[in-house]
Amino acid sequence: MAATEDTTDVDAALVRGRPLPSKSRPLDHELIVATAIAFIDEHGLPGLTMRRLGAMLDVEAMALYRYVSGKEELLDAVVERLVAGMQVDDEVPEAPSDGWQDFLQRLAHGVRRVALRHPKAFPLVASRPTEAPWLRPPLRSLDWVEAFLSGLTDEGFTDEAAVAGYRAFTSFLLGHLLLEVSTHGADVGPLDVLEDDADGSMSLAAFPTVRRLRPGLSEDHAAAEFEEALEELLGRLTLIRSEHVEA
Known part of the structure; x- marks a missing residue:
């Protein structure tokens, strides 16, 4: 029974x-x-x-x-739980305390830890409908968007610069982390396009350069690439902030 x-x-x-x-x-x-x-x-x-x-x-x-009520509500609840995971991360502050760059670095790494902790579930953060169409994953909860925007405006960003920063920051995080979790077995749809056989040569016969450089392509530099891209993003946001300084 x-x-x-x-x-x-x-x-x-x-x-x-x-x-x-x-x-x-x-x-x-x-x-x-x-x-x-x-x-x-x-x-x-x-x-x-x-x-x-x-x-x-x-x-x-x-x-x-x-x-x-069903699977759809369950998946929404999973996303809420993943996003809320940053609220119990001691390394993620609720507001800047050591400058906005430190705040965004800690926030970015907090999101990355969520993605690495649950790589197969993380794509839901990108794919599930948000509370409002102008909310962007992975910072898709009103709590975190409020913390992000108020944190930047409190640090001297104009409203326009804070919004631009939110768009740039979320685009960077989502693109990088979806690629990273795909290497951990996450189902991210179109990114899973090439299945290898045992010796890694399947479908590469007509692509000699790709085949020759494959060992380098297969190396895992995700952490370093994340840091480098984050530094470049912070540099861009510094320019955005200076371009929108209020008179």
Whole structure:
């Protein structure tokens, strides 16, 4: 007989080491979202269904609908949890304390840590609808947009420069991090275009230069490239700030 909310196999749960519902931790919205993220981390986003999530929690899928209306609401909740993860990161300040450059550097690295912690779930941050069309991932929550814009204006940015900074900062983060998580197995659609065989030569016979330079192309310099691109971005924002200094 299928397991139900009242017939959870506690021994099996302990063996698997999963945070399944119990008398001390009953099924709730927070547990469902956390387990969905764990499922995506392990199996990838395409495999997530309400039935499989229920099986992971040792409950019938129907039991989940008491807490989430369906998969779409669940995915939105996953995104909210990922974005909120920066709020519990001690390295990410809520406002500038050592200058706006330090603030943006710490914020950028906080977003990157979220992406690296949950690479297979991170593309949802880019693909799920935002609260308003003018909100841009990955800084897509009103809390973080408010912190970003007020942080820059408090540091001498005009309104126009702060908006330009938000656009440039989010474009940099999203482009870089989607590319990076794709190397960690994330399903990012069009980026996954070339499947290799065992010796890495598949589809490269007609591209001798690519084949010759492939070892260099395959090297992982993500951290250094992130730092270099972030420094270049901060330089651009310095120019934007100076061009919009109020008289």
